[in-house]
Amino acid sequence: MKFTPGRVRPLPRLPGRALQQKARAALKQGEVIAYSTESCYGLGCNPLDARAIRKILAIKVRPNHKGLIVIAADVSQIRHLIRPLTAAQYAELARYWPGPYTFLLPASRRVPPALRGKHDKIAVRVTAHGEAAALCRTLGTALVSTSANRAGQQSLKTARACREAFSRRVLTLPGRIGKRRKPSTIIDLETGRVLR
Incomplete structure (x- = not known):
């Protein structure tokens, strides 16, 4: 089944080409980046790079049993991360995506x-x-997407705050966060249970 994405609100401020190349190189080298998201700055890395994920957990002082969220531009970017879904399940996701809804899917x-x-x-x-x-x-x-902060502290909202907090441990990209003030809703697709 073809997944038809909804509307993505355009925010055209992307980092310059040199910084994009630097970010691409950082991901390939297992580094962590900070970037703007719906409600705050996020820390991210390649979702298949276990070493980079452990760096994020160390930066945040976050327990490793909780798991992290992954964001994507479209479903094609997450297909390799999940087990096959039915046409009905893809149709259900299409009702919510793109949007502030995080789904738990079989890994x-x-x-x-x-x-x-x-x-x-x-x-x-x-x-x-x-x-x-x-x-x-x-x-x-x-990209892995978890709030840019230490566990239990306020999420950072600007590139400047990220640079001050993380210094050279993280490549911080310029950007502007969205207007959402709450974290995304988390839903288990299989059970329909809302977890957050």
């Missing part, structure tokens, strides 16, 4: 334990934030 064997934590499912979202979607498209990959 493929390729997903590192550091990404899914103690779960057999992975949390994924097709983002409606124009800059984040454009970044995923430009970099050619889905």
Whole structure:
């Protein structure tokens, strides 16, 4: 079944070409980037790079059993991260994506334990934030997406705050966060249960 994406609100401010190339190189080298999302700045990396994921967990001082969210520009960027879905399940996702809805989907064997934590499912979202979607498209990959902060502290909202907090541990990209003030809703696709 072909997945038809909804409207993505355009926010055309993308980092310059040199910075995009630097971000692409950083991901290939297992580094962490900070980028704007719907409600705050996020920390991200290649979702299949277990070493980079562990760096994010260390930066955040976050327990490794919780798992992390992955965002994408479209469903094609997450297909390799999930087990096959039915046409009806894709149709259900199409009702919500792109948008502020994160779904728990069955994780493929390729997903590192550091990404899914103690779960057999992975949390994924097709983002409606124009800059984040454009970044995923430009970099050619889905991205790990977790709030840029230490566990239990306020999420950072600007590139400047990220640069001050993380210094050279993270490549911070310029951007503008969206207007959403709450984190995304999390839904288990299989059970329909709303977890957040």
